[in-house]
Amino acid sequence: MEIGLSSAVFYPNIKTEDSIKLISDLGFTCAEVFLNSPFEYENDFIKKLTYIKESCGLKINSVHSFSSSFEPYLFDAYKRRRRDMLKFFEMVCKAGSSLGASCYTFHGMRNGPTDFISKDLIHDVYNNLTYIAGENDIKLAQENVSWCMSSNLEYLQDLKDNCRYPLYFTLDIKQAYRAGVNPLEYLNIMDKDLINFHINDRNDIYSCLLPGDGDVDFQSIFSKIKSLNYKGNAIMEVYSNNYTSYEDIKKSKRYLEKFV
Template identity: 60%
Template sequence: MEIGLSSAVFYPEVNTEDTLEIIKSLGFNTAEIFINSFLECEDDFVDKLLVKKHELNLNINSVHALSSIFEPFLFDEYKRRRDEMLEYFKKICRTGRKLGATCYTFHGMKYKNFDNINKDLICDIYKKLTYIAGENDIKLAQENVSWCMSSNFDYLKFLNDKNIENLFFTFDIKQAYKANKDPYQYIKIMNEKLVNFHINDRDNENVCLLPLRGNVDYKRIFRELKNVNYNGNLIIEVYRDNFFSYNEISDCKKKLEKFL
């Protein structure tokens, strides 16, 4: 288990290709790469990222994408729209494979009433998505996201019960609190299918803070992770306005490592 850093923390000030050097300079050896535009999925661009990855000896844990633009429409009732969005999904998967990522952090379907969704269609779509991800040697890691169906415990239990091959989970602390849900319940539901973890903090005034800056009970978080045999990495993912200087991030890493 390592403490990693998401390139998303530098959005929108730093271009994706320039974040790798910053991540390494702050003492991180593991990163999640956030794809901020589809231009960043083009072969020439990904090849440049790959060269930097090797030069820096940086491990790419996972890829994330500008999800709100296309992921919800992968579940649209209109097939032509689904098929078009699927081409973008394939681009992200191919990018993840080239970068050597182990998983794709996935937001997915926009929130709806669980009783009214087309469950058969959703299962069929997940099977198609997980198959495509598997073809690219990466795991599809459904993240709990406050504005998505994945914030709903019943929805996650439903997905779990279907035993869809190559479907796993990413847990994000801040997203649990933004959804006003018990974070520990998410970990219990995801259980041993949890393969990626976004670590951050919060308090009564702030929805997101650097880890150990708020009131999240990290001792219990790590205890719950141990209970589900989690052995993946912990990826710091916060917003750019959650820190003033980059040194705050490296200091945070050192403090978190005491929990490992």
């Protein structure tokens, strides 16, 4: 397991293509790339990112899309809208595969009314998504997100029980606490299908902090993850207002290294 960094930590101050070298310069050898606009899903842009990451010797662990623009509508009751959104989904799968990522960090459905959406439709959509991901040599990694259906433990268990093709998971610590759920409860469901890990800290005042700046019991979480024979990395993902200098990020990386 390596400590990696998400390019999201520089949003919106640093362009995605410039974040690749910066992550490497900060001493990280792996990263999650957050694609911040549909333009960044396109083949020419991905070729540019691939050239940069290879020049830096940086491994791309995972990709994350500008998800709010299309992922919720993959589950829309209107079939034509679902079909159109699949075009973006497949572009992100292809982008991730081209970058050498092992997985696509996926938010999915928002919390909210589901009057026109049945469980059968949800299962059908996930069967389609996981199939498309597999066809593009990338794994769909459902993230627990506090403002999405994936914050619900029963929802995640239902997906796991009913997906026809392999479904994987991303654990995000801050999103677990925002949902009022102990991260270990998510790990009990994700189990050996955990493939990606977003690591961050929090306390009673702030819901997202750099690891080491809050009171999360990382020892318990890492012990549980290791017991699952987890083979992935720990990707630091915070917001640009959670640090004042790049030295803060490097200090947090050093703090985490004692757990891995």
